[in-house]
Amino acid sequence: MPKLVDHEERRAHIVDALLRSAARDGLHSVTMRSVATEAGVSVRLVQYYFDTKEKLLLDAMTRLTGRMGERVRHRVRATGAGTDPRGIIEAVLLEAVPTDDESRAFHLIHTEYAVLSVTDRALADQAFLAAPNEMEAFLAAHLATARRAGDTDPTVDPHREAAVLLATSAGLGLSVLLGQRTPEEAIATLRYHLDRAFPTTD
Amino acid sequence: MPKLVDHEERRAHIVDALLRSAARDGLHSVTMRSVATEAGVSVRLVQYYFDTKEKLLLDAMTRLTGRMGERVRHRVRATGAGTDPRGIIEAVLLEAVPTDDESRAFHLIHTEYAVLSVTDRALADQAFLAAPNEMEAFLAAHLATARRAGDTDPTVDPHREAAVLLATSAGLGLSVLLGQRTPEEAIATLRYHLDRAFPTTD
DNA sequence: GTTTTGATGGTATGGTTGTACCACAAAAGT
DNA sequence: ACTTTTGTGGTACAACCATACCATCAAAAC
Numbered sequence: 001m002p003k004l005v006d007h008e009e010r011r012a013h014i015v016d017a018l019l020r021s022a023a024r025d026g027l028h029s030v031t032m033r034s035v036a037t038e039a040g041v042s043v044r045l046v047q048y049y050f051d052t053k054e055k056l057l058l059d060a061m062t063r064l065t066g067r068m069g070e071r072v073r074h075r076v077r078a079t080g081a082g083t084d085p086r087g088i089i090e091a092v093l094l095e096a097v098p099t100d101d102e103s104r105a106f107h108l109i110h111t112e113y114a115v116l117s118v119t120d121r122a123l124a125d126q127a128f129l130a131a132p133n134e135m136e137a138f139l140a141a142h143l144a145t146a147r148r149a150g151d152t153d154p155t156v157d158p159h160r161e162a163a164v165l166l167a168t169s170a171g172l173g174l175s176v177l178l179g180q181r182t183p184e185e186a187i188a189t190l191r192y193h194l195d196r197a198f199p200t201t202d
Numbered sequence: 203m204p205k206l207v208d209h210e211e212r213r214a215h216i217v218d219a220l221l222r223s224a225a226r227d228g229l230h231s232v233t234m235r236s237v238a239t240e241a242g243v244s245v246r247l248v249q250y251y252f253d254t255k256e257k258l259l260l261d262a263m264t265r266l267t268g269r270m271g272e273r274v275r276h277r278v279r280a281t282g283a284g285t286d287p288r289g290i291i292e293a294v295l296l297e298a299v300p301t302d303d304e305s306r307a308f309h310l311i312h313t314e315y316a317v318l319s320v321t322d323r324a325l326a327d328q329a330f331l332a333a334p335n336e337m338e339a340f341l342a343a344h345l346a347t348a349r350r351a352g353d354t355d356p357t358v359d360p361h362r363e364a365a366v367l368l369a370t371s372a373g374l375g376l377s378v379l380l381g382q383r384t385p386e387e388a389i390a391t392l393r394y395h396l397d398r399a400f401p402t403t404d
Numbered sequence: 405g406t407t408t409t410g411a412t413g414g415t416a417t418g419g420t421t422g423t424a425c426c427a428c429a430a431a432a433g434t
Numbered sequence: 435a436c437t438t439t440t441g442t443g444g445t446a447c448a449a450c451c452a453t454a455c456c457a458t459c460a461a462a463a464c
Contacts, residue, residue, distance in 0.1 A: 234422060245423095
């Protein structure tokens with residue numbers, strides 16, 4: 001064998017190129033050629049490591065959702081909120097607002113994948129339902145904890161509110177992506193809503 | 203001249219075909235040929251009435267947003283809420299939840315256009331900001347009216363709450379589109395949130 | 405030292421796409 | 435009656451796409 005190459009590293013490198021290309025020109029304009037060029041390799045190499053375009057797109061999506069999950073977990077940890085429900089919930093929701101370039105790219109491509117999955121059979125089977133459901137249960141659990149501690153407004157129903165929070169942050173994130181709102185406005189709006197759910201007792 | 207054809211009618215017919223095709227296979231797989239076939243006309247005719255694909259897509263989007271606006275106004279009127287703020291607001295927000303096939307198609311295609319506009323220069327200039335801003339002002343005004351009448355929770359800020367409501371309904375609508383939620387669940391979630399903003403005084 | 409074999413480049417191929425071009429029929433204008 | 439003009443069909447064309455195929459080269463295996 002020749003250079004004895006680390007396949008995992010090569011694949012990651014190519015997927016990175018795809019994500020850059022997709023963030024710039026849109027997922028729809030991603031081609032084998034554009035990815036190869038962006039990655040600085042030949043088209044043949046992309047074929048070699050991913051065989052077909054569909055597999056490449058699938059792998060890219062898997063890696064993308066993985067990294068987005070990492071970002072959420074990292075942010076929750078970095079918040080240092082410990083077990084404070086409001087802090088944890090806020091950290092999770094704020095990650096849905098694209099601020100830096102990376103999160104903007106991630107959310108744009110993720111949304112493009114999501115919308116594509118509605119009409120694309122190959123993508124439809126992917127995990128576009130697992131992650132949100134998990135997230136909703138996670139938020140509901142923390143809301144329930146806060147409620148038991150008497151920290152939430154009495155009209156807050158943990159399960160329903162978790163759905164509202166997720167939908168709100170998704171909607172706000174999308175509006176930031178579309179340029180309808182600045183990230184700062186989105187964050188302020190989110191905080192306003194959390195303040196209503198977690199009233200300060202004074 | 204020959205048959206003396208109504209251009210407006212022909213254009214509407216072709217755009218209808220485009221919307222059907224886009225709802226079924228996705229906006230990305232819409233081609234001059236697929237639209238022509240769906241409309242039962244020749245490709246040449248599509249060219250004749252729209253010249254270029256870009257113009258066709260632009261016109262289709264304009265007509266789409268127009269019809270969506272009509273649906274909202276029609277629903278508000280049909281609600282018979284008169285000037286009751288909560289009724290009007292609920293009617294507007296519920297229109298964002300895809301229930302029947304037509305609204306599902308409309309919202310899917312609209313979302314595809316919106317996401318496309320992030321990376322597509324030709325679409326970026328279009329009115330993806332005017333409509334939401336107008337809607338937000340509309341909701342804020344009715345919230346303010348309700349607030350003056352003492353019908354809203356005191357912690358509700360009309361302007362911020364309008365943003366939250368719009369984001370929530372957009373997020374819920376998207377989740378229905380993605381199959382994460384049933385329309386009924388989305389509606390119940392929306393009503394739950396409105397109940398918190400408009401507490402029943404008993 | 406020879407033979408595998410993994411990694412790469414280049415290129416051919418069959419299909420699709422948007423659009424330009426050519427032709428023609430039929431009604432309107434004169 | 436003849437000439438525009440308008441609607442329509444068919445088709446050609448250049449570009450691009452995903453993918454299959456062919457060739458090569460170097461390092462590991464033996």
